[in-house]
Amino acid sequence: MTALSADPSVENDGRGYMTSERRMIQQVAREFTRNEVLPVANRLDPEKGEIPMDLRRKMAEMGYFGILVPEQYGGLGLGYFEYCLIAEELARGWMSVASIIARGQGSFLPKKGNLTDAQADRLRRAAQGDYLAAAALSEPGTGSDLASISCRAVKDGDEWVITGSKYWCTFADGADFLVVFARTSPPPSAAKRHLGISAFVIDKERGTLPTNCAGSPIPKIGYFGWNTFELSFQGTRVPGSALLGEEGKAFYLMTSGLEGARAHTAARSIGLAQAALDDAIAYAGERRQFGMPITEFQSLRFRIAEMATRIEACRQLMYFVCNEIDQGRRCDRESSMVKYLSAEMAERVTSDALQILGGAGYTKLHAVERHWRDARLTKIFEGTSEIQLRIISDSILGRSETDRRMVDMAFGEA
CATH class of the missing domain: 1.10.540.10 (Acyl-CoA dehydrogenase/oxidase, N-terminal domain)
Incomplete structure (x- = not known):
């Protein structure tokens, strides 16, 4: 607990x-x-x-x-x-x-x-919670480089026909609509691969997938509570009105709001770490070894102090980023910093908490193992830790030629 x-x-x-x-x-x-x-x-x-x-x-x-x-x-x-x-x-x-x-x-x-x-x-x-979304962005061969998606949408009269595969679509079955990103035209050049991608809103019944769309849950090690799907669109037809925004410009929709999404991931990371720390403190206060509470051991006391300090440092940076977003000020570097720092911190702190519980932490009798499993994912979605480091280093040093081609393609399934 x-x-x-x-x-x-x-x-x-x-x-x-x-x-x-x-x-x-x-x-x-x-x-x-x-x-x-x-x-x-x-x-x-x-x-x-x-x-x-x-x-x-x-x-x-x-x-x-x-x-x-x-x-x-x-x-x-x-x-x-x-x-x-x-x-x-x-x-x-x-x-x-x-x-x-x-x-x-x-x-x-x-x-x-x-x-x-x-x-x-x-x-x-x-x-009201009656119209919830699931995003179909990534594909089996496409992770952070979403400009390389191969799922296609072809115009047929007043409709679009969508064909191709999607991966990491969490909540595909429970959502009220999917937002599917598909290529509707070839990119004008290698330097502009992000153009020619469009987004479509596909309404559906909860508990089902769209017509002519097959899917199966991906076996995950955590992030339970909902399913994450691999989807196969096999000629799914949607009306012309399903097009979201301007045709061929959906890449900008993918990357809009990234600052807020990264702050949200930081918040989740901080929450996981705080829960694990709370559990570790509670357990340490009850556990006795060598005739004394383990909270008397200096190594454990210092570890808890370090865990609390790392959490609070990330929390204060998150507060700053959220305030900047709400004030309408650009903070793309800082949002990448807080996402990176918080995700890395959460994995470390939850692991430290599990260590404090010892063998008990490696059981499902305590929530620490759940927080540990889920914390590991925060380093991957909404842009991996490596992507965040690219963004941060580019903002300081300027983009390398490799990064120039890659960084703007960075986005992860949330």
Whole structure:
């Protein structure tokens, strides 16, 4: 079980980020996680069960699928700071629950400007958790270099016909619609491989895949709570109205919002690490060896101090990045930094926590092994750690010729 203790550092935050309203939002999310998420995770993760609809309904009632949606469309009208505060707390219970909120928020729908009646209705449904997305971007042979996708969409009268394979499509079965990226025209040149890719919104019934689309779950070592699919589109037909944005320009849709997505991954990483630290502290306070509590051993005390310091350093950087996003200031380098640093930190801290529990940590009787497994994934999705280092180094040193061809192609399945 995870302790979900209060964090003294939050109460003593000196940067001015944590207003009384934000502390309340954080505390409510923490209590929701303790009371609603954690019991479900402890029961279902060991058996690879799915996030129950009952829990999703409770999350919708809390407004967690519409944190970023304007109030006039039924959302909370909050910013990325609040979004990541909530995500961090949810991840302390189950990372998959902290992830599924990203499938609301009006994913791939405009949140401002002049919306059509249909768009406005979809946005309201998204905020209520009734219109959740799954993204089909990666392919069996295409990871970070999404400009190389080979899935095709061909115009046939007023329809598009989609053919090809997709990989790492999490929530493909449970979502209300898929956003499928496919090539609709050849790239104009090798230097412009990112052009000619279009995106399509494919509405479908929950629990099913689109017509003429076959799929099977990928056997994962973690990130349970929902399924991740390999998909095969075998002539799936969609109306012309399914085209999302401008034809051939969907690569820019892929890369838009990366700063927020990376902050969200940092929040999930921090939540996993904090949960593991809480468990380690609770266990160490009860465990006795050589006639004394193991908290008396200096090596363990120093390890916990290091773990707490690494978590807090990442948390404060995340606060800064979220504040920059909400203020409309560009922070692509800093968002890559916080994603990289937090993911690397989470893997280390969860591993340290497992070590503190010893043999008990290597069992499913404690949640630490879940946090450890899930933390490992944060170094891969939303752009691998190596991709983040490319972005950071390029921003400092300028792009190498190799990086010039590669960095803008960096995006991962969330």
